Amino acid sequence: EAGVTQFPSHSVIEKGQTVTLRCDPISGHDNLYWYRRVMGKEIKFLLHFVKESKQDESGMPNNRFLAERTGGTYSTLKVQPAELEDSGVYFCASSQSRVTEAFFGQGTRLTVV
Amino acid sequence: GQQVMQIPQYQHVQEGEDFTTYCNSSTTLSNIQWYKQRPGGHPVFLIQLVKSGEVKKQKRLTFQFGEAKKNSSLHITATQTTDVGTYFCAGHDYKLSFGAGTTVTVRA
Numbered sequence: 001e002a003g004v005t006q007f008p009s010h011s012v013i014e015k016g017q018t019v020t021l022r023c024d025p026i027s028g029h030d031n032l033y034w035y036r037r038v039m040g041k042e043i044k045f046l047l048h049f050v051k052e053s054k055q056d057e058s059g060m061p062n063n064r065f066l067a068e069r070t071g072g073t074y075s076t077l078k079v080q081p082a083e084l085e086d087s088g089v090y091f092c093a094s095s096q097s098r099v100t101e102a103f104f105g106q107g108t109r110l111t112v113v
Numbered sequence: 114g115q116q117v118m119q120i121p122q123y124q125h126v127q128e129g130e131d132f133t134t135y136c137n138s139s140t141t142l143s144n145i146q147w148y149k150q151r152p153g154g155h156p157v158f159l160i161q162l163v164k165s166g167e168v169k170k171q172k173r174l175t176f177q178f179g180e181a182k183k184n185s186s187l188h189i190t191a192t193q194t195t196d197v198g199t200y201f202c203a204g205h206d207y208k209l210s211f212g213a214g215t216t217v218t219v220r221a
Contacts, residue, residue, distance in 0.1 A: 043201060043211035056208045091155060099144055099205055101158040
């Protein structure tokens with residue numbers, strides 16, 4: 001069974017540019033989460049999808065971040081325009097139900113210069 | 114909103130020693146999960162606790178869920194170099210919220 005896959009694994013962009021991160025969850029997992037971890041700090045919740053619906057997007061920093069989940073399958077997280085403080089590792093995770101274990105992708109390391 | 118806090122943030126352990134990391138939530142949790150992230154890796158699920166007062170063991174790791182379902186602990190005995198990494202607790206309220214983690218280093 002394929003795990004959660006994220007693309008790209010690394011991205012270096014200049015301030016003001018746009019970046020789109022992609023996450024393919026485990027097939028059949030309705031719950032999809034986006035998190036961000038800045039060096040040495042907590043894994044900060046960004047948002048939670050149930051199928052194609054945003055269940056909770058309270059962690060999204062501001063309107064420069066836009067997440068979508070087309071047809072309840074893969075998800076994208078777009079940052080436009082990127083700022084220096086957006087740097088960090090963005091993790092996607094999926095779970096079968098809201099209360100079962102979450103499976104994490106390898107993460108996308110975003111560096112904004 | 115729900116907040117999950119972990120202490121200590123860093124734990125430097127002599128190989129063979131025991132240590133404990135603690136997790137506290139500002140709200141009652143439906144369950145709590147523990148994850149481990151190795152350096153350069155991604156969080157990997159270790160265990161889930163659901164019942165009040167529940168205790169589960171995985172070899173040298175002992176996990177406990179508090180009676181009020183607002184705190185949890187992870188105790189590791191006879192620490193080995195393979196235990197290096199960051200241990201996160203994650204509380205389920207309406208979303209899965211992670212603590213800041215305890216980063217463990219081991220000196221041989």
